[in-house]
Amino acid sequence: MLYGSIEAGGTKFVCAVGDENFKVIDQTQFPTTTPDETLAKVIRYFNKFDINAFGIASFGPIDVDKNSETYGWIIKTPKKGWSNIDFLGKMKESFNVPMLWTTDVNGSAYGEYISAKKNDENVKSVAYITIGTGIGMGGVINGDFLGVMGTPEFGHIKVKRHRDDLDFKGICPWHGDCLEGVASGPTFEARDGIEGRQTPINDPKWNIIAYYVAQAVVDLTVTFRPNKVVLGGGVCTPEFIAKVRAQFTLLFNNYLSVGSLEKYITAPEIAHNGSATFGDFVLAKKALDEKDNI
Template structure:
């Protein structure tokens, strides 16, 4: 049994093949260029193997996940130049006639972290994953199912209360200005100060401002979905930054509900080396096989 994982990002594609135990047996990555070039390179990579039994595909978006939609499997209106209205899933199915699970990039990571958490704590029923990088996204898994049916949550576009020292910053979101993504994503460092986040020392006050916004996001998740765990991933979420988010969460939440130890409630990814989505995709590929079998049984 071999599973294919495609972590399709706006900057790069990470493609991997896993075995029946969801371990990586081969992996590659390459830049996201034009749709034709990038998807052709993806197909070529997987064609090297004798067979792939199923795929888990986690893509940047927005994407269409509604199976009753005419554009199911498409990347729809996206700020990534040249990638709007691309039938991603359809192009993969032209080359591989196997089950495929189609979801967002952050959902792939969320599922990987959910399964990983349950392996050592069977009481875990739900995990929410927030990625803070070039953009901001969120995926939630509840009892093995994703939040969202008609579409995936666009959590990066929630409104947040502005930090008192950040009122003059207009935000970077082309649609909403100062939504969560517009004030807390990676590019906002340079937009504020002319210096990229990776070059900004953790002592810089900008980190505290962004942690304040991220903590609001965790508060919103806590009072709406009540997850067992919130994972913070993406390029912005260093251990030092996550510690700042915990501190801001404590102040904002004011111990309103019991969430247990913050070190266990608000964490970085358990799966190392940015492997959450790859692992999640392997498990979702198996889920695609299981779902197809169920559909056949129901049809019979």
């Protein structure tokens, strides 16, 4: 039994093949260029294997409504050339196997949910926030994804502005200073021309970003009530996550019990950015099992 994982990002695609134990047996990655060129590489790679089912986790926004005429499409996206692309349809033209289609951050959330549940069977829900080029959130409740009409566009919630950041207008082309507009990776350079990876952790901008992300965790805590919140993506170093915990403590003021913050607000449990790949393998099996049960 072989499962295929496609982690489709706006910068790169990561494709992997896993066995029945969800262990990676082969993997490749390549830059995200045009849809035709990129998807041709995906199909060429997986044609070398006898794949039984796929878990596909894509950047978006995407259409996940199975009753929609554009189900399986990447729809209105800021990624140039990728709007209105029938991603799932192109895969089905080449592979007649079950496929589970979701967002890139949902794939990561599912991987972290399964991992957390293995360690503690009382875990019922996990939220995963990815903070990198953009900001996204995936939520899993009792094995199901949060969102029915579509997947959450959590990066576009509004946040209270930090008093030392009021002059920054934000970079979101639609909303300006939404969460993604003030806290995603590119906002470092937009503020002063210096990338986040070149910004020392003691620079005040890190505290400003942590303030915004902590607000997002507060919002999740009072609405979703997850067992844990995982922070992933290029911005989320251990030092940054510690800053988010500190800001969360100040903002939340012990309103509800969330237990140990070290266990509640965490980095991904799955090493080497493997959350989405592992999650995709499990979702591929789920797609196969659901087909067999029809």
